[in-house]
Amino acid sequence: MDLTLLPDIQSPADLKALDIEQLPTLAAEMRHEICQQVQKTGGHLAPNLGVVELFIALHRVFDFGHDRLLFDVGHQCYPHKLLTGRYPMLGRLRQRGGMGGFPDPAESDQDLFMVGHAGTAISTATGLARGDTLRGEGWSPETPDGRRTVAFVGDASIVNGLSMEGLNHAGTLGRQFLVVLNDNGMSIARPQGAVASYFDRLRVSDTYRSMKRAAKGVVSSLPGGETLRDWGHRLGEVAKDMVTDDPWFEKFGLLHVGPVDGHDIPALIETLATVKDVDLPLVLHAHTVKGKGFEYTESDATAFHSPKPHSVQGCRVEVASSGRSFTAAFGDALCELMERDGTVTACTAAMPDGTGVIKSLERFPDRTWDTGICESHAADMMAGMAKTGLRPFFAVYSTFLQRAFDQCFQEASLQGLPLRLCLDRAGLVGGDGAVHHGFCDVSILRALPGAVLMAAIDEASLRASLEFMRTRDEGLTAVRYPRDEVDDRLTEAGCPVFELGKARLLREAAEPDVTVIAYGVPAMTALDAAEELDPELSVEVWDGRFAKPVDGDLIERTLSRGTPILTIEDHGIIGGFGAAVIEEAVDRGLDASLISRAGLPDRWIHQGSRGEQLAEAGLDLAGVRGAIRVASKRGHASPPVIESVQRPSGAAI
Numbered sequence: 001m002d003l004t005l006l007p008d009i010q011s012p013a014d015l016k017a018l019d020i021e022q023l024p025t026l027a028a029e030m031r032h033e034i035c036q037q038v039q040k041t042g043g044h045l046a047p048n049l050g051v052v053e054l055f056i057a058l059h060r061v062f063d064f065g066h067d068r069l070l071f072d073v074g075h076q077c078y079p080h081k082l083l084t085g086r087y088p089m090l091g092r093l094r095q096r097g098g099m100g101g102f103p104d105p106a107e108s109d110q111d112l113f114m115v116g117h118a119g120t121a122i123s124t125a126t127g128l129a130r131g132d133t134l135r136g137e138g139w140s141p142e143t144p145d146g147r148r149t150v151a152f153v154g155d156a157s158i159v160n161g162l163s164m165e166g167l168n169h170a171g172t173l174g175r176q177f178l179v180v181l182n183d184n185g186m187s188i189a190r191p192q193g194a195v196a197s198y199f200d201r202l203r204v205s206d207t208y209r210s211m212k213r214a215a216k217g218v219v220s221s222l223p224g225g226e227t228l229r230d231w232g233h234r235l236g237e238v239a240k241d242m243v244t245d246d247p248w249f250e251k252f253g254l255l256h257v258g259p260v261d262g263h264d265i266p267a268l269i270e271t272l273a274t275v276k277d278v279d280l281p282l283v284l285h286a287h288t289v290k291g292k293g294f295e296y297t298e299s300d301a302t303a304f305h306s307p308k309p310h311s312v313q314g315c316r317v318e319v320a321s322s323g324r325s326f327t328a329a330f331g332d333a334l335c336e337l338m339e340r341d342g343t344v345t346a347c348t349a350a351m352p353d354g355t356g357v358i359k360s361l362e363r364f365p366d367r368t369w370d371t372g373i374c375e376s377h378a379a380d381m382m383a384g385m386a387k388t389g390l391r392p393f394f395a396v397y398s399t400f401l402q403r404a405f406d407q408c409f410q411e412a413s414l415q416g417l418p419l420r421l422c423l424d425r426a427g428l429v430g431g432d433g434a435v436h437h438g439f440c441d442v443s444i445l446r447a448l449p450g451a452v453l454m455a456a457i458d459e460a461s462l463r464a465s466l467e468f469m470r471t472r473d474e475g476l477t478a479v480r481y482p483r484d485e486v487d488d489r490l491t492e493a494g495c496p497v498f499e500l501g502k503a504r505l506l507r508e509a510a511e512p513d514v515t516v517i518a519y520g521v522p523a524m525t526a527l528d529a530a531e532e533l534d535p536e537l538s539v540e541v542w543d544g545r546f547a548k549p550v551d552g553d554l555i556e557r558t559l560s561r562g563t564p565i566l567t568i569e570d571h572g573i574i575g576g577f578g579a580a581v582i583e584e585a586v587d588r589g590l591d592a593s594l595i596s597r598a599g600l601p602d603r604w605i606h607q608g609s610r611g612e613q614l615a616e617a618g619l620d621l622a623g624v625r626g627a628i629r630v631a632s633k634r635g636h637a638s639p640p641v642i643e644s645v646q647r648p649s650g651a652a653i
Contacts, residue, residue: 001032010085012059023060023265027052031293033090034078041093042308042431043101046291046301048078050184050262054152054286055079057268058180061276062148064110067139068128071113072121072153072163074102074435075306076182084110094431096608102435116435117403118157118350118373122166122179125151129170129177139176140279148176148276155183156350160373170281171253177281183259184290184301249283258285263292302353323485327424329459330481331356333466334393334422338364341470345385346393349375355395355424375400379407379419386417391470397425398438398480405444413448413476420469421445426455426480426520427570428600428614433607439600441480442519442547443575450475452500453547455520455569455577459486460495461504461543468498480520482570484610487524501549507541514632515558517551519544519569519577522598522619526568529625537632547577552584559590564634566596566627570619573599596631598624 005022006029009015018026030052038045056079062069064084071077081099082090086107092098103111113124129149132138139146157163158181170177249256255278260271268286275282290305291297296317297304310319338344338360347369352358360368371378375396382392396404401423412419426438445451452472456462456479465479496504506523507530509515516526516539523543530539542554544567558565567578578597585592600617614620618627 001029003029003033005029006033006082006087009083009087012064012083015056015059015083020266020269023056027056027265028293030056030079030082033082033087035294035297037090037093038307039310039312041095042306043093044075044078044306046297046304047076049294049297050288050290050292050301051076051182052079052292053263053265053268054180054182054288055083057265057272058150058152059083060269061272062150064150067148068112068125068132068150069110070121070125070128070149070151071103071115072151072157073118074115076152076154077101077103077111080110081107084108094433094607096606096612098607100433100607101431102433114435116432117400118154119160119162119166121151121153121157122163122170125149125177125179126166126170126173129173129175133175139277141277148178150178150180152180152182155181155185156373161376167249167252167254173281174279175281176277176279178275178278179254179281179283181258181283181285182262182288183285184262184288253281255280255282256285257282259287260285262286262288305353324459325485326456326459326462326481326483327354327356329356329462329486330395330422330424330466331359333459333463334360334395335363336463337393337466337470338367341391342367343389343391344393344470345369345382345390346395347371347378347382348395349373349378349400351395351397351400351424354397355422357395375404376407379404380411382419383407383411383415383417386412386419387415391418391420391473393420393422393466393469395422395424397436398423398427398441399425399429399436401438401441402444408445408476409448413451416450416475418473419476421476421478422466423478423480425483427482428605428610428617428619429483430610430613431607434604437600437605438480439572440575441478442569442571442577443579445476445478446548446575446580448476451548452477454479454498454545455547456481457518457521457523457543458488458490458495460491461545462486464495464498465545468500480571482521484521487521489524489527498545501546501551503545503551503554504543505540506543507539509538509540511538512540512563513537514564514566514628514634515540515542516566516568516628516631517542517544517554517581519547519567519571522568522570522624525619525621525624526628528621529628532621532625533628537628539628544577544581547580550577550580550584552588555581555584556588556590559585559592559594562594562635564594564596564631566598566631568619568624568627569599570614570617571599572602573597574602576600594634596627596634598627 005026031049034048086099089099094101102116104114105111132147137147139148290301308319310317345367346357346360348355348357349371350373352361352370378394382394385392423441429436445453454465456465462481469477518526526541530541533539567581569577576599578599582592582595605613605616
């Protein structure tokens, strides 16, 4: 496609200068460029294709250099970024120095929050609206130069518990506050639950399909009586025809306009221009098509929600091949558990494909659930099942587990119930960057009395850990594994069963200069580093397996003979596996000064390849090799502390 408009869009002012007849061409160019780039680098495709016209209309009507725009989740921000001068950055999408896959204030002052979790937009937007009003900077009929506030929310996100809390408070604002509801009938997969079904009924009902009302009758039935009736007379005719007496939003105190066609640019502009000056909280309900513009993305929006690099040849789509992932290994192992044990149940929170639970959803639909974007509910539901004697497994990304910590504490761990957590995307995740790194699951779960925490290093150890969890009914258990391919080098050696609090020897050394105890997949890097360092150093390597309880006997044997220990983990250095090893040594009265730690540093690691991120953290092969050298000196005079060593990205310590 020859680009005639997009390269010249350096700010929304350039968008506003275009004739309205040119805007469909701009939309087509934006879709083309997004699709071409995601084919090369991967990224969120279908969500962005579905909101192109919405963001063209929003930036045409509002001034988000002045007004407030809040994203929910944020993975649908590519069109917004293209319209705010970031087209030159698109060629390095989700890479170092390129355009981030989520809003990022470091890129533009039109991104207010770095956001990657669902449910947050309405609450943060409410805070901004209240703050602007208190400072005399909020929009009102009396202050027409004030800031307006817009929260952009998906139909799957709006049923999140935090969204409900935000709506409950937003309804009390008494000032301009616009929630744009992007209703595409999809989350990553199909939205779940009663509210999703309600939106389905809205879209197909004859009443809403017509979208015509007698304005006086409708407005008089809305909450607020005469106040809203008076407000109704100030509406333009277009918006009055679309105001509905939708009881769901009405109960929260928000007016509801729509559903409207989210791909009709002129109608969207006209509607937004009308409702932007409404001095009450309002929901604009826009119906869009996820993956709009390409047959293959529209027909399978779930598969192309966030695809890997791929190519399109006519009607054929070829995704870049890769090895077997931990996610695929987990999905198969879970199905085998469910086949053998009828008490095993499973759930995920809107991530059936991303966690591998799609396999058990298809094979065991009566014992597997997708709760939608409701991690807290999912954890509590599984705790309830555990109370009945079932054996529930909750598959969740490490980064999203944080949203259910209170439930893991109160309804599971405190009750002594065997909630089983399967933590995908643990550690560094690559292009999604800081919003999605799984860097604190050990530190938060380790605080729970009686919790048992494990990490897998390959498919065999993942299966062994799941079997250990299946038969442990005494309390909360968890296993973590990365967004990566499984390493099969240890397959022929077999995998010993997991014994509570016992590490596994991977590389023996008669008189080691240093003992490496690795937690999770860094054990494989440690094996490579040990081989490269031989015969310079004699390195013993252990798979730590458990972060709680750690192998205290191993620690005591090692330190008692004066051998330095290096712990390695793809988890935050604060409160992680290494911290647990030091605490165990101190509790046993051992010399903890012989222990060095390598892990994720106490700073944010941003987008890039997983390899680049590991190098930045010192967890690539060069970094681990250097860390082993430094740790080996702990048995001698006052060496530096490993986590304090500063080095350029990718360089050896």
